[in-house]
Amino acid sequence: xxxxxxLYSYRLVIPALILYCVFFILPxxxxxxxxxxxxxxxxxxxxxxGLDNFRYIFQNEVTxxxxxNTLIYxxxxxxxxxxxxxxxxxxxxxxxxxxxxLRAVFFAPSIxxxxxxxxxxIPILHPEGLLNRLxxxxxxxxxxxxxxxxxxxxxxxxxxxxxxxWAGYHMVIYLAGLQGISNDYxxxxxxxxANGFKRFIHITIPLLSASLxxxxxxxxxxxxxxxxxxxxxxxxxxxxASQVLSTFILVLFGxxxxxxxxxxxxxxxxxxxxxxxxxxxxxxxxxxxV
Amino acid sequence: MTGIRRKLxxxxxxxxxxxxxxxxxxxxxxxxxxSFKSSLEATSFDLSLPSVWMWQNxxxxxxxxxxxxxxxxxxxxxxAAVILNILVTSMASFVIARKRTAVSEFLYYxxxxxxxxxxxxxxxxxxxxxxxxxxxxLSVILIYCTINMAFSIFLxxxxxxxxxxxxxxxxxxxxxxxxxxxxxxxxxxxIKPINITILIIVFMNIWxxxxxxxxxxxxxxxxxxxxxxxxxxxxxxxxxxxxxxxxLVLTALPxxxxxxxxxxxxxxxxxxxxxx
Numbered sequence: 001x002x003x004x005x006x007l008y009s010y011r012l013v014i015p016a017l018i019l020y021c022v023f024f025i026l027p028x029x030x031x032x033x034x035x036x037x038x039x040x041x042x043x044x045x046x047x048x049x050g051l052d053n054f055r056y057i058f059q060n061e062v063t064x065x066x067x068x069n070t071l072i073y074x075x076x077x078x079x080x081x082x083x084x085x086x087x088x089x090x091x092x093x094x095x096x097x098x099x100x101x102l103r104a105v106f107f108a109p110s111i112x113x114x115x116x117x118x119x120x121x122i123p124i125l126h127p128e129g130l131l132n133r134l135x136x137x138x139x140x141x142x143x144x145x146x147x148x149x150x151x152x153x154x155x156x157x158x159x160x161x162x163x164x165x166w167a168g169y170h171m172v173i174y175l176a177g178l179q180g181i182s183n184d185y186x187x188x189x190x191x192x193x194a195n196g197f198k199r200f201i202h203i204t205i206p207l208l209s210a211s212l213x214x215x216x217x218x219x220x221x222x223x224x225x226x227x228x229x230x231x232x233x234x235x236x237x238x239x240x241a242s243q244v245l246s247t248f249i250l251v252l253f254g255x256x257x258x259x260x261x262x263x264x265x266x267x268x269x270x271x272x273x274x275x276x277x278x279x280x281x282x283x284x285x286x287x288x289x290v
Numbered sequence: 291m292t293g294i295r296r297k298l299x300x301x302x303x304x305x306x307x308x309x310x311x312x313x314x315x316x317x318x319x320x321x322x323x324x325s326f327k328s329s330l331e332a333t334s335f336d337l338s339l340p341s342v343w344m345w346q347n348x349x350x351x352x353x354x355x356x357x358x359x360x361x362x363x364x365x366x367x368x369x370a371a372v373i374l375n376i377l378v379t380s381m382a383s384f385v386i387a388r389k390r391t392a393v394s395e396f397l398y399y400x401x402x403x404x405x406x407x408x409x410x411x412x413x414x415x416x417x418x419x420x421x422x423x424x425x426x427x428l429s430v431i432l433i434y435c436t437i438n439m440a441f442s443i444f445l446x447x448x449x450x451x452x453x454x455x456x457x458x459x460x461x462x463x464x465x466x467x468x469x470x471x472x473x474x475x476x477x478x479x480x481i482k483p484i485n486i487t488i489l490i491i492v493f494m495n496i497w498x499x500x501x502x503x504x505x506x507x508x509x510x511x512x513x514x515x516x517x518x519x520x521x522x523x524x525x526x527x528x529x530x531x532x533x534x535x536x537x538l539v540l541t542a543l544p545x546x547x548x549x550x551x552x553x554x555x556x557x558x559x560x561x562x563x564x565x566x
Binding site: 007008009010011012013015016017019020022023024026027028030031034088091092094095096097098102104105106108109111112113114115116117119120121122123124126129130133164168169172173175176177211217221225227228231232246249250253258261262265266268269272273276280 | 541
C-alpha cells in the first residue's frame with residue numbers, strides 16, 4: 001500500500017500550519033528582534049539598543065523581584081501540587097465508600113476560572129477574614145497573618161491558593177496512572193515481605209513515571225507562566241511585592257515600554273525552555289525504553 | 291477480628307478525607323450563601339445562612355453586571371475558536387498520524403512547541419494592529435484557536451494512530467475518493483469521542499481565560515465573563531459583596547454545568563498520556 005501513503009497529502013495540514021505560523025511563530029520571532037530595541041508608542045522610530053533591555057531586567061529592583069517571585073512560586077506549586085495530588089490519589093485509590101464523591105469534590109476547583117477562585121479568597125484571606133478567625137478559634141491566633149498585604153508572605157499566599165485550586169487536577173492524572181498498575185506487582189511484593197512504604201517507593205513511584213512526568217511538566221510550566229492567580233488576588237501588590245513575570249509584562253505594556261516588555265516576555269520564554277526541554281527529553285527517552 | 295483491624299484504618303482515612311474535603315467545599319459555600327445575603331449581612335464573610343434568601347440579588351446582578359451580554363460574548367468567542375480549532379487540527383492530525391516521515395515527525399514537534407512556549411503578547415498586538423483587526427472578536431478567536439492547537443493535535447494524532455485502522459482509508463482510496471472526502475465522510479465520524487473531549491477541554495480553557503482579553507480587548511462591551519466579573523468586583527466590592535458573590539456564582543455556573551454533564555470526557559482528556 002505504498003501508493004496509499006503517498007496519497008496522504010500535506011494539503012490538509014496547510015490551514016493549521018498557516019494559522020500557527022502567522023499568529024504564533026511570527027510574533028515569537030519578531031518578538032526576539034523587538035527585545036533588543038527601544039520600541040515604544042512614544043518613539044517615532046524603533047531603534048536597536050543592544051542588550052540594554054536585558055541589562056535593565058537583571059539590574060532593576062522590580063524586575064529582579066518579579067523573576068525571584070516567579071521562581072519561588074513555581075518551585076512551591078510544583079512541590080505541593082504534586083505531593084498533595086499524589087497523596088490524594090493514593091488515598092482515593094483505596095476502596096473507600098465515598099471515593100467518587102471525594103474525587104469530584106477535590107477536582108471541582110480546577111474547572112472554575114482562576115479569577116473566580118481568586119476573588120472568593122480575597123475576603124477569606126482578609127486580616128479579619130475566615131482563615132484568621134478560624135486560626136484564632138482553634139487557639140492558633142499567633143499564626144494569623146496579613147496574608148495578602150504583608151509583602152514578605154504574599155507570594156506564598158498566592159501559591160497556596162493555586163495549590164488549593166489545582167491539587168485535585170493533578171490527583172486525577174495520578175489516579176489514572178495508579179489504575180494502570182496491575183495488582184499482581186503488589187501481591188508479589190507482599191509475598192517477598194515488602195512493607196507498604198517499600199511497595200510505594202519500589203512499585204508505585206516507578207510505574208507512575210508517565211503521569212509523574214506529565215504532572216511535573218504541567219505544574220512547572222503553569223507555575224512559571226502564572227498570571228491569573230496574581231492578577232485576581234493582588235494585581236502585583238502590595239506595591240510590587242507580588243509581581244511575577246507575566247503580570248509585569250502587562251504593567252510594562254500599559255506604560256508603553258513595549259521593547260522592555262517584549263524582552264521580559266523573552267526571558268519568560270527562555271525560563272520555560274530551560275525547564276521544559278530536559279523534562280520532555282526525559283519523557284521521550286522513557287517512551288523509547290518501555 | 292482481623293476484619294475490623296483491616297477496616298479500621300480505612301474508616302479513619304475516609305473520615306479524614308471527608309474532613310479535608312471541607313477545605314474545598316467551604317469557600318464555595320461562603321460564595322453561594324453570600325450571594326443570597328443582604329449587602330450588610332454579606333460582609334460577615336462566614337458560613338452562616340442568609341436570614342432572608344434574597345433571590346433578587348441575581349436579578350440585580352444580571353442587569354447591572356450585563357451578564358447576559360458577557361455570557362454571549364464568551365459563547366461567540368469560545369464557540370468560534372473551538373470550532374475553527376477542531377476543524378483545522380483534526381485535518382492536520384489525520385495526515386500527521388498517517389504519514390510516518392521525517393516531515394510529519396517534524397510537524398508534530400513543531401506544533402508541540404505551542405503547548406509549552408508562552409506567546410509573545412506585545413508583538414502579537416502589533417501584528418493584529420497591522421492587520422486592522424486589533425480589538426475585534428475575530429482577533430481573539432484566531433489567537434485562542436492558535437494557542438490551543440498543540441493540545442488538540444497532540445490528542446488527535448494519538449487517537450487516530452491507535453484507534454482508526456488505516457485499512458479504512460485505503461479501501462476508500464481504491465474506490466477513488468479524494469483525501470478530503472475520506473477524512474470528512476469516513477474518519478471524522480469515527481473520531482467523535484475525542485472530538486467531544488477536545489471540544490470540552492478547549493472550551494473550558496478559553497472560557498475561563500482572562501489573559502488574552504486583557505491584552506487584546508480594550509472595549510468592555512466585548513469582554514467575557516471572567517474579565518467582566520473582575521471589573522464588577524472593582525466597582526462593587528466596597529459596598530456590595532453580596533452582588534459580587536452572585537456574579538461569581540453565575541460566572542462559575544456554565545463550566546460547573548458542563549462538568550456535571552460531561553465529567554467522563556473531561557477526565558479522559560486530562561489523563562491521556564498518564565497511562566502507558
